[in-house]
Amino acid sequence: DQQVKQNSPSLSVQEGRISILNCDYTNSMFDYFLWYKKYPAEGPTFLISISSIKDKNEDGRFTVFLNKSAKHLSLHIVPSQPGDSAVYFCAAMINTDKLIFGTGTRLQVFP
Amino acid sequence: ETGVTQSPTHLIKTRGQQVTLRCSSQSGHNTVSWYQQALGQGPQFIFQYYREEENGRGNFPPRFSGLQFPNYSSELNVNALELDDSALYLCASSREQASSYEQYFGPGTRLTVT
Numbered sequence: 746d747q748q749v750k751q752n753s754p755s756l757s758v759q760e761g762r763i764s765i766l767n768c769d770y771t772n773s774m775f776d777y778f779l780w781y782k783k784y785p786a787e788g789p790t791f792l793i794s795i796s797s798i799k800d801k802n803e804d805g806r807f808t809v810f811l812n813k814s815a816k817h818l819s820l821h822i823v824p825s826q827p828g829d830s831a832v833y834f835c836a837a838m839i840n841t842d843k844l845i846f847g848t849g850t851r852l853q854v855f856p
Numbered sequence: 857e858t859g860v861t862q863s864p865t866h867l868i869k870t871r872g873q874q875v876t877l878r879c880s881s882q883s884g885h886n887t888v889s890w891y892q893q894a895l896g897q898g899p900q901f902i903f904q905y906y907r908e909e910e911n912g913r914g915n916f917p918p919r920f921s922g923l924q925f926p927n928y929s930s931e932l933n934v935n936a937l938e939l940d941d942s943a944l945y946l947c948a949s950s951r952e953q954a955s956s957y958e959q960y961f962g963p964g965t966r967l968t969v970t
Contacts, residue, residue: 748872748899779958788860788946788961789899834898843889843912844948844959 748772749837751847758854764822766850768835771816775837780809780820781842783832784812793820825854857885862911862961868968869937877932877946877965886952887911887958888930890922893944900959905930905950934967 750769754819757786758764781789795802795809795818802809806819822829835847861880870877881888887906891899905924908942913936919935928949934941948959 751898781961786963789949790965791958791960794958836898843901843904843914844899845901846890846891848896848898 749835749845749847751835751850753850755851758825760827760854760856761824764825764852766820768818768847769816770789770837774839777838778818779836781834789834803810830854860960862948862962862964862965863948866966871937871939871969873937874935877945879962880931881928882960885949886928887950888924889948891946893946899946907950908930937969939969
């Protein structure tokens with residue numbers, strides 16, 4: 746039972762354009778959502794998070810949007826840079842409990 | 857500030873053997889979680905340790921066990937290794953009462969079971 750789903754295994758975007766990574770979830774009890782970025786041979790790195798009581802959180806080039814009614818969140822990266830090329834994981838949690846991860850989306854930003 | 861470190865980096869074991877993986881948490885963090893990441897999948901929660909006690913467990917059999925020490929470092933032990941245990945094992949630490957619930961990951965240990 747996959748509670749957090751990332752249906753796009755890969756995404757290719759031109760440098761300078763917007764990257765939009767999507768994530769769907771099934772458990773309405775999730776109260777916190779996070780995005781992690783992972784480079785090869787490294788552990789996931791925390792990128793940005795959002796509480797379930799909010800619908801948007803912004804940090805520099807990164808913005809996360811949460812649509813609770815649709816059980817959907819998205820990560821926007823503007824403008825995309827080649828260094829953003831990595832695997833992005835969406836994760837959710839309930840009350841600081843375990844992180845439940847999606848399967849990841851590989852983002853490639855090309856010149 | 858020292859980040860999360862894990863050892864060893866890579867490990868090859870034979871089916872049926874036992875393995876111990878180690879993790880040092882980030883300075884100031886007292887909670888350690890372990891995750892298994894199989895190829896092409898997202899990390900899956902194994903268990904969490906808080907102040908030397910197991911504080912939550914995922915859907916993993918009892919042959920996966922752990923310890924947390926007074927300095928908050930941690931070990932993951934896996935007995936009777938199976939081929940499907942081949943994966944990247946990630947350790948993550950976090951602060952108690954962290955307002956943003958962020959967990960900081962180490963680079964992982966790549967375990968191959970043959």
